[in-house]
Amino acid sequence: MTRLRAPWRGFRLGLLAFPAMVLASVLITSYSLVANVVGILLVPPVLMLTRGLMDVYRDLIGRWSGVRIERPYLPDPAEEREGFAGVWDRFVRLSSDPATWRDLAWLLADPIVVLFTAALPFYLIAYGIWGFGLAAGMGGVIAGLGGTDYYGFVPVNGDYANDPTRIGFTIVLATVFTVAGFLSGPKLLGVYGRWGRLLLGPTERSRLALRVQHLTETRSEAVDASAAELRRIERDLHDGAQARLVAMGMTLGAIEHLLDKDPAKARLLLAETRQSSAKALNELRDLVRGIHPPVLADRGVADAVKAIALDHPLKVEVDTDLPGRPHPPVESAAFFAVSEILTNAAKHSGADRVWIDLRYEDGMLRITVTDDGRGGATFEGGTGLRGIERRIGTFDGVLALNSPPGGPTIVTLELPCELSSPRT
Known part of the structure; x- marks a missing residue:
């Protein structure tokens, strides 16, 4: 099934070359207008569109070639200035990100690279189907109208329709192209995936920055989680074992006064105190299990x-x-x-x-x-x-x-x- 799907997937990746070429032209034009200030306003939104397209590439490459590509862009600052100063800061930040120029290199190079990698199997199969069409009668129509064509090294002209040798060579070549397209599809899709990881993946600088951002976020979440856990433990102790211990202390005080006056009542309270102590111990054990089970x-x-x-x-x-x-x-x-x-x-x-x-x-x-x-x-x-x-x-x-x-x-x-x- 993978061999059947790979050529079609490569063709669909090849179709992305058209918006890539448009964005490359728009981005280069925007940078050419920086001296007129207009480019400073145009570059950030164009770069956002570019990054959106690159995200589509990363998603499709990851799902179809199995090569996972991380998002490489440096994290945005926590705060930005307002007005034109903020626009300038954003322009500088985006333009100084190494991933921006790697994206531009991708936009310029990929329309060519994809033709010789991911999309090539589809065109081999299409050329093979065209060869079968020529052998089935299209070659005779072209030759009959006085046209001249070549299928590989086989001339399609003159009495092509009545030449079994040329038709036989056409069928053999068409079969070779079709089979080659299906067989090479997964491998060339993998090559394209590695090419994508080379340019669309993070640099060491961006990987380090993203790592620092991730650690900062997880540290903050860990601190919040620890604080919430401490509050839970405090609440459980206050509402559970602590309340029982306070009640036991008060009961023992009452027992102390009743020992001489009413021993029977004192024994009853002692039994209740023993039950309360067992419940308090069970609650403490449950609390310990919730913190770190033995x-x-x-x-x-x-x-x-x-x-x-x-x-x-x-x-x-x-x-x-x-x-x-x-x-x-x-x-x-x-x-x-x-x-x-x-x-x-x-x-x-x-x-x-x-x-x-x-x-x-x-x-x-x-x-x-x-x-x-x-x-x-x-x-x-x-x-x-x-x-x-x-x-x-x-x-x-x-x-x-x-x-x-x-x-x-x-x-x-x-x-x-x-x-x-x-x-x-």
């Missing part, structure tokens, strides 16, 4: 996930392949992410079974949670997936969701990490 600290994330699977209301199957343990912060993030996903499955999915696959590959802790529910899950609607994404984003982790209507729902987590040795 099984996670003692046995690792694989066994901790198996433990929550045993207590889950749905039937959960867990398959793990971890030769070691990730660092504790990564383990904690992965565990609570899986716990939240399982909670969502029980509340919203309508599923009967859940499958969890947890393994370590290529420097990544990969976790896949699949349920057989009704599907239709999104990042919106209070499902908590956005919170999970922010939690693992602190560790440069990513979350992918695939939940078509009717199911199944597949949530995939990837967290880059190193594993400690099993002995450690």
Whole structure:
């Protein structure tokens, strides 16, 4: 199927050369007018249109060739000046971005490059079909009208329609061109993808700037999440164990006064105090499990996930392949992410079974949670997936969701990490 689709996809990528050539002309014209100030006003919006087209290229190349290309542009500043000063700042910022000139190089070169890479298989197939058409009768029509044409090295003129040798050569060449087009499609699409990554991908400068921006955002989110977690712990302690301990202190004070006057009443209050102490201890244990479950600290994330699977209301199957343990912060993030996903499955999915696959590959802790529910899950609607994404984003982790209507729902987590040795 890939060989059948690749030539058509390459042709569609070739069609983008037409808006690319138009934008290249407009962009060069805009820069030529900078001395007249008009260019300063025109360049930023034209560059935004260019970046939009480049995003289309990146998306199509990533989906069709399998070569993923990151967006390379330097981040926008937090604040910009108003008026013409802001326009000037934007012009300078966009023009000084290395990705801008790489985009221009793409606009100028790609209309030629695409013809010899991604789009070439389509034209080989089209030329092959034309050869079959010539052999089927079009060649005789051209020769009969006095025309002269060549198909490869075969002349199409004179008595072509009555020359089986030339018709035979035409069919052979047409077959070669058609087969070559289908066979070369995927490979030339891959070559085009690597060409796209060369010019449309980020430079080291932009990659570093984007990395700094990402770390700044995730640090801020981590600080907010930590503050919210501390508030939750404080609230749970204040409303739960702390209130019970205060009540126990008051009850013990009453018992102290009743020991001589009413021993029976004192014994009754002691029994109630013992029950309150047990409840307070259970609440403290639940609170500790919510902060960092003991099984996670003692046995690792694989066994901790198996433990929550045993207590889950749905039937959960867990398959793990971890030769070691990730660092504790990564383990904690992965565990609570899986716990939240399982909670969502029980509340919203309508599923009967859940499958969890947890393994370590290529420097990544990969976790896949699949349920057989009704599907239709999104990042919106209070499902908590956005919170999970922010939690693992602190560790440069990513979350992918695939939940078509009717199911199944597949949530995939990837967290880059190193594993400690099993002995450690």
